[in-house]
Amino acid sequence: MKNFYITTPIYYVNDFPHIGHAYTSIAADVIARFKRLDGFKVHFLTGTDEHGQKIQKSAEKANIETQKFVDSFAANFQKLSQQLNLSNDDFIRTTEERHIRFVKKVWQTLYDKGYIYLAKYSGWYAVRDEAFYQEAELIKGKAPTGAEVEWVEEESYFFKLSAFEEKLLNFYNDNPNFVAPESRKNEVISFVKLGLKDLSISRTTFRWGIPVPGDEKHVMYVWLDALFNYLSAIDSAQTFLPCDLHLIGKDILRFHAVYWPAFLMAAGFELPKRVFAHGWWTNEGVKISKSLGNVIDPLKLVEKFGLDYVRYFLMRAIPFGNDGNYSESQFVQLTNAELANNIGNLAQRVIAFVNKNCDSKIPAFDAFSREDQQLLILSEQVHANMQKFIDNQEISEAIEAIVGLSKAANSYIDLNAPWQLKKTDLTRMNTVLYVLLEVIRKIAILLQPFVPDSAGALLDLLNIEKRNFSDLSTRLQPKAPIKEAKPIFLRHT
Template sequence: MCRNCNCGKEDKKENKNFYLTTPIYYVNGDPHVGTAYTTIAADVMNRYKKSMGEDTYFLTGTDEHGQKVEQTAKLKGYTPQEWTDHMIPNFKNMWSALNIKYDDFIRTTEERHKKSVKKILDVVYKNGDIYKGEYEGKYCISCETFFPENQLNGSNKCPDCGKELSLVKEESYFFRMSKYADKLLQHIDENPDFILPHSRRNEVIAFIKQGLQDLSISRNTFSWGIPIDFAPGHITYVWFDALTNYMTAVGYENNPEMFNKRWNNSRVVHMIGKDILRFHAIIWPCMLLSAGEKLPDSIVAHGWWTSEGEKMSKSKNNVVNPYDEVKKYGVDAFRYYLLREAGFGSDGDYSTKAVVTRINSELANDLGNLLNRTLGMYKKYFSGIVVANGKEEEIDKEVKDLFDEILKEVDNHMYFFEYSKALESIWKFISRLNKYIDETMPWALAKDEAHKERLGTVMNMLCEGLYKIAFLIAPYMPESAKKIYVQLGFNIDVENLRISEILTWNKFEVGHKLGEASPIFPRIEVEKEEVEAPKKELKVENPIDIKDFDKVEIKVVEILDVDKVEGADKLLKFKVFDGEFERQIVSGIAKYYPEYKKLVGEKVMAVANLKFTKLKGEVSQGMLLTTEDKNGVKLVFIEKTIQAGAIVK
């Protein structure tokens, strides 16, 4: 089905070649949690696409030219090349520690890249899209960007990094970017997935419609860069240099066969932070339009990370060091948290409490206990040796049908880089298997010899389910997936797993010996904070009797849809399902949920027997329960495993 509009039509056949890039990281700083997040997200996607049978190619690397590098190298007592050589191991070692498996690591100081930059400049120049002029304007050395006055609103500070701008006047060569504004707008309109998440499209479109200015692409006041053949004394300005790396790595300059496969006949995806979306979604496509090359298929922009609710800063000593986190929690838990905590495109907060909660609740309890319980029971009842299946019952079919649904859900989420939602779907299946244990009660079946065959079927369903779960989590947590397979008695290279491995339910042959159970995600013990004894005597204002409370009917409801109430900035109207009926509830919480559509699918509490009323012309058939503190008003969320209609007592 069409992913964009659910119109019922089939999507165009997807390309089985997949080319994925991270930004090239600037060498003047060490990698941090933000760069780790981008690279882990790219690694997970590359592993996933490979497991789906696609021919993938994954590129990362470093951006090594520019005035700031030249200045820093001189300050540190290095030549610019020596300084960049000195910094490269910081990135490669970090990616190794985070279990990143890239196909190519590109450096912009490599000869292959210099040749690519010269080639694209020559093509664009011959097309009449580069001309000589003079630039006078405000320039940020740190960001290596010129800013026109209409972006500064009278300020002399960089709108991106906040540092003071320098007034620069110099001869420069310009790229006629303004020429391609209409073509780019047309491309964005005709290709809905060109910018992901879709919420970022309007931001780019609005910027283009302001009017694109021609782009200064050369500098002659410093020398650390790629010389321009047709412009003696000038070096290539950062974006024509840096952005071309994506084509360099797949043979733009000297390997037409590779370039045709990896660029022209692949789904080409650039994964970046939202701070450089404008350069990738505007400058880069205009360069490619001028050069006559294919545009990337998707530019995917993720959000930023804070630490314990605050912007990360060395002065605040709250910068998250990936090495420290891996040492504390393990690489897989770190990878899992980053991609589960934040919806891709939204900002995320790195919180120690949240990390520990997710590890203990989702990894140790949900997944870890499922594995340990299953292997423990199989060993107890059958000595860890796989027995034959008996007759399948309806509950077994339900689990199998759910798995088929989960595969589709995960694939759809991964197409749109919705990692957190994909993991949520995987955990839906994990929760179902845990519930399956409670429903089938293997311990009760084991007491009656007549139920021995049924017991074998139940235990095999659980083992097969775990085999499939290991496949689904392998892109996110490859080491943990490997451990699950070992405990299930298989020696499997998770790097080479393919989707065909898990489409059927027959992996465990009779007589197969299961491995030994061992905790994969040990629980993290948290020191309890000492709570001071209350200094005031407890008094209850306006006490009520239990009979009074019993008059209030509170139900768990599922949010089906949310919209603004027309003409009322504070009101949202919720369509909810209470287990029996759909009803509309109006609530004055719009200011606290600006991204209210993200509430769809959540379960909350509502007073179900309140008199119906009208607010701004909209009928309200109940009241949603909220909390209020110094941080504002929040809905009271309920675990999604609780059924809509459940009574709150």
């Protein structure tokens, strides 16, 4: 059994979860579930980033002790994992002792190897981004993200990032799939080619962070602290290294594709195999912001439409990696067309027909016709196609493979018309129904990573116990009982 290690970013706990958090988490969950069903031993990690000046300021503003502040917000993200039906194996918090202990060891290693030195920092810093910016990066006096910046001068420890410029460029060249999509890779390479300056990795003007070993008036820069969650969480399960896939938003690409591999090179750890940066969502065509009051609460969507429909829409509506727009009318149109009308209606009409005309048992089949064989062969090819899509993080395209199969099955049932065969050729009717039930079984198994509850309910109707992808190669047993049809996917208005 091969290992597969996948992570979300750890989410910053200065606010409530929003659609961006749900989007990354569901994508990681889909991939993790797919890999498990495909026979991999998966470790799926998510968690919360709980240190830094922004957290301290937010707690002070709320007049709450900082640890209590992060505890309450971390609980919101832990609850989100449950409410989104995530299958994460661990949830890491950077205020946990296991993480703090690990990061202190890493700091000492970097210091002992000569990659950390003490000097004075002066430059532009954005508290909101917890990031340093060069003068040339500022746009109208603000960070590229639009965050306010302030001039900071203080004693600081530095990481010798400049020593890794050539090493990083060589690594990108030798590992062309390390950063994806392609546009993001080009962005990273261009940034490194502009020249890397040593990175300030400690602060003395606030206290909410991990103290620097041997010099506790300094606390570690939040990104040095946070990135090592990917290792601290599996310190006792090193067999999962190197990480197969870091899923992140495009706003934190630099930290993961430049700083992170440099830290790992310096500390002597294996580098991850891939960093994939997805896009952002707008709301009805408008940029999402708290000031506009158009932040999308994923849990309210779940409450209104149901979890599997939300999971499906977010994974299906746009190619993963692109920016996307949330539109309620598009949500309703897409889920109605593909889940209710296409897949749901196919299953409902076939199972109900078998209930009525075959005593709720899998019918026996005779010799397969050419069109029977074509549909069955198509159904057997879908899994292999989906494997390629998932390994490239082409999640919407993986769903399209299932949708295409269900469309083919709907065309097949209309062409063969078992309700007509009932009057003229019962043997042929039974064969057609068997082929359709077999295709529905495969569709349900393949749908599990995306809509786990609904796919499970559909498999329950067929009394299917073996649900791994390795079971796709088996066939339904004639005369086996099935349950009474009931709607699996409902229409929304």
